[in-house]
Amino acid sequence: MKLLSIVTPCYNEEANVEELYNQVKEICSNLVGYTYEHIFIDNASKDDTVSILKTLAYKDSNVKVIVNSRNFGHIRSPYHALLQAKGDAVILMVADLQDPPNMIRDFLEKWEEGYKVVLGVKNESEESRLMFAIRKMYYNFINKVSEIELTKNNTGFGLYDQQVIKVLREVNDPYPYFRGLISDIGFESYKINYIQPSRKRGITKNNFYTLYDIAMLGITNHSKxxxxxxxxxxxxxxxxxxxxxxxxxxxxxxxxxxxxxxxxxxxxxxxxxxxxxxxxxxxxxxxxxxxxxxxxKRPLVVEKERINFENEINRSEKNEQKELVTM
The missing domain is CATH 1.10.287 (Helix Hairpins)
Incomplete structure (x- = not known):
């Protein structure tokens, strides 16, 4: 049985996390030959997101929760959660349901064909036309000035083989531009186009500063x-x-x-x-x-609490004991 890890960063997403959990569970429960874990990392939400996640984790051992000690931002927190994933394949998916869960099957199909990276590319979007046009202009600009070819219209939504995750663990970047790192590593990727749905519940946590921050991070990391x-x-x-x-x-x-x-x-x-x-x-x-x-060289995040990771620790300890006995 192959292990699939779904990684979901969230902040003040009480209106969406349970719906996302249900959709992911329905899809992953019907996958043949797979077990799965759904890792939520919460960036010190101020609403009931953590309470909902804890309830889900107590009911379902497949749900694992990391609660940060404070809000470490939209760049460091998701990256830290990816590094904790132990799955043979790891899928990064945001909590607002704008990354369609039904694409999990499409990602796995291409991964089974041998691709180490499978990316979701939003060639169309139901969001504001102005915002989509601005994003498109940015992707075109950064591709022209970048020293490597970056994937346009990809926010990080996609599947990454555990081999890719192992390389990322060796990078030791305290403030990584994840999308650029994936291109920099150089594994062959497969792109799947999709139409990004509009946010149905809650409000976006992105603002001018966060968008500017990630835009400048991409430029400074990949262009002189x-x-x-x-x-x-x-x-x-x-x-x-x-x-x-x-x-x-x-x-x-x-x-x-x-x-x-x-x-x-x-x-x-x-x-x-x-x-x-x-x-x-x-x-x-x-x-x-x-x-x-x-x-x-500060840590990506400081964790306040972990839930349902004990089984993983116990499993690793048992494996070590078996190896000692064998020796």
Whole structure:
């Protein structure tokens, strides 16, 4: 029997976690040749999400729960849960039901064919057209500036072989850009297109800051182009400024009594160059911030509580005892 791990990060998802659990259970219970575990990692929810998860875990030993000591963000928490998964195949699936559970069978079918990575690609979405267009522009942009080819329109939803998870455990990245890491590792992947459904219950936890954070993380982790662009643009603008200065000097010498330089070009030029400098200082700051995060080497999360992982510990201890007896 192969073990399938479903990993679901959640934060304030009391309206969705039980429905997701029921859908996943119905699908996984009918899979032939598989047992499964459903790992929920809660980022210190302020609603009844943890209570619901505990109730589910007490009723069903297939449900495992990790409760974080605080909210560690939408990047670190899901990644930590993935590293805890012991399944032969691991599926990352969000709690808001925008990652369709019925795709589990499709993922497993391609995994059985030999693919180590099977990704869900949302080629269409029922969310806001504006947001989908902005996301699409970002994916196109980051693919152009990235040093490796990244998968467009993938949020991490997909299946990952345990061999991939083992590689991720060796990476030791305290603030990982998961989607980029999967592309960087280089395992051949299969992409399955799907239409992302709209959120039916609750409100999204993403805001401008979280979206900006992950966008900049992708750029700083996979491209040096913004830094090099700053150097090239600085050189080009200095050359242009020098040329404009020569033209002004010649114009003044030739038309001394008629040509007035005025203060407007000076003010416009000053504000323009200042804004360009501030922009690229901000870009450099993003890279420095990324380095700072890496240097701190803080843990991905600090766990407050674990539920239903005891069986796993007992099982590993029994295996060790068997090995000792055999020796």
């Amino acid at each position: 182009i913004p830094l090099r662009l700053a150097a090239m643009l600085g050189f080009a603008m200095s050359a242009v400024s020098f040329g404009v200065a020569i033209l002004y000097l010649l114009a003044k010498l030739l038309f001394w009594n008629y040509f007035e330089v005025g203060i407007a070009p000076l003010i416009i030029g000053l504000f323009f160059f200042s804004s360009v400098q501030l922009f690229f200082i901000g870009i450099i700051g993003e890279y420095i911030g990324s380095i700072h995060t890496q240097v701190l």
